[in-house]
Amino acid sequence: xxxxxxxxxxxxLDSTTVTQYAKDRVDHMTALTFFYGQTHSxxxxxxxxxxxxxxxxxxxxxxxFLSEVAWYSALTNPDQFPMPTNRPEDxxxxxxxxxxxxxxxxxxxxxxxxFLESEILHAIxxxxxSVSDVEAYIYLAPNAVDYSGYPDCRPEYYEKVTQAxxxxxxxxxxxxxxxxxxxxxxxxxxxxxAEMGLRIEAPLExxxxxxxxxxxxxxxxxxxVLRAKGFEEAGVSDPLLVxxxxx
Numbered sequence: 512x513x514x515x516x517x518x519x520x521x522x523x524l525d526s527t528t529v530t531q532y533a534k535d536r537v538d539h540m541t542a543l544t545f546f547y548g549q550t551h552s553x554x555x556x557x558x559x560x561x562x563x564x565x566x567x568x569x570x571x572x573x574x575x576f577l578s579e580v581a582w583y584s585a586l587t588n589p590d591q592f593p594m595p596t597n598r599p600e601d602x603x604x605x606x607x608x609x610x611x612x613x614x615x616x617x618x619x620x621x622x623x624x625x626f627l628e629s630e631i632l633h634a635i636x637x638x639x640x641s642v643s644d645v646e647a648y649i650y651l652a653p654n655a656v657d658y659s660g661y662p663d664c665r666p667e668y669y670e671k672v673t674q675a676x677x678x679x680x681x682x683x684x685x686x687x688x689x690x691x692x693x694x695x696x697x698x699x700x701x702x703x704x705a706e707m708g709l710r711i712e713a714p715l716e717x718x719x720x721x722x723x724x725x726x727x728x729x730x731x732x733x734x735x736v737l738r739a740k741g742f743e744e745a746g747v748s749d750p751l752l753v754x755x756x757x758x
Contacts, residue, residue, distance in 0.1 A: 513640060515631050516540045516648040517623045520569070522557030523720045524738055525652035525696060528704055531713035532695055533650035534567050539630070541568045543623055547615065548578025548587050553724040557717055564714050572622065581613040586722065594722055596731035607660045610722060610733060616653065616663035617672065623649050624676045624690055631682060642686050650693045656700045669694055701741025709747065716750035727755060 516537030518530045521544065534540050542565075544558040555571065562569035578587035585592040592609045631647055634640040653664040662668065673692045677683040680690060696704050708715045720738045721728035728735050728751070742749040752758045 512646055513634075513644050514538045514646040514648060515627060515634070516650060517627045518542050518567075518650040519619060519623060519652070520544050520558045520562060521652075522554035522559075522561060522718060523652075523734075524708065524715060524718045524741075525654060525704055525720075526558075527561050527715065527718045528708035528711070528713045529650050529652040529695055530561070530567070531565065531708070531711050533648070533693070534565055537648055537650075541570055541626070541630075543626065544569065544571050545619055545622070546571060546573050546575055547581075547612070547618075548575040553721075554719045557719040560717055561714055564717070570626075574618075574622070577612075577615070577618065581615060581618075584612040585609045586612050594732060596729065607662060608733065611661050614663070616651075616661075616668075620649065620651070620672055620676065620692070623651075624680065627690065628680055628682045631688070635686065642688065645686075645688055647682060647688055647690045648693055649690060650695070653694055653697050654699065654701070654704065655697050664697075666694070666697055669697070700744070701737050702744035705741045705745040705747065709745075709750075716754040718751060727757060728752075 514537045516533060516539065518533045518540060520526050520530045520542040530542055542562045544555055546552065546555055559569060582588045585594045595608060595610065627647055627649060631645055635642055635645065655665050669692055673690065676690050682688045682690060699707065720734045722732040722734050723729040738749065748758045
């Protein structure tokens with residue numbers, strides 16, 4: 512079999528762990544990073560570096576127009592919607608916070624599937640790769656345990672969207688090749704993700720999870736709080752903070 516895969520690499524802890532996991536399971540892997548008009552490009556820079564360290568193909572897609580469409584979010588419109596900070600842990604995950612970007616994962620998945628389908632259709636119809644030998648994968652890193660309440664991080668969402676991608680693709684309707692959407696950390700706690708990342712030797716020391724830019728994570732946004740909690744519960748120091756001399 513010949514497997515083609517896309518991994519969505521944001522440069523954060525979760526996506527880096529999943530990308531490290533995926534790269535040894537797919538023959539032809541491309542890491543996609545989206546610049547969607549978010550408040551800073553720190554994570555984009557981290558994603559580039561991480562993909563280079565892993566030795567995998569990387570493609571940055573500029574969809575900054577998304578900030579004009581999905582404008583109701585602190586991540587795309589911080590002047591109007593201030594970033595929530597220092598929320599108690601028992602509040603995180605209850606209700607959908609203002610850091611939710613409307614339908615972001617749906618858009619990311621559609622674009623990823625289009626890129627993947629183009630590569631596979633070219634392999635089949637131009638290069639002559641046998642249909643029976645092809646497998647198609649999209650790897651991404653939603654998490655339904657320690658997460659910020661986002662509706663597009665739930666298992667039931669991925670069950671539905673996978674079916675939609677198949678019904679809307681030539682790959683499945685003509686060639687009977689399913690697009691497999693893989694979410695290997697969706698049921699893991701943040702501590703389990705940290706442990707997994709360390710175990711498979713993902714370059715966690717170069718990841719960036721903070722909603723803010725800068726040289727040092729803010730420590731107060733929901734993402735920083737959840738990341739810190741994960742490493743604390745795993746009983747290890749955050750490799751990023753160690754590298755930055757913050758521990």
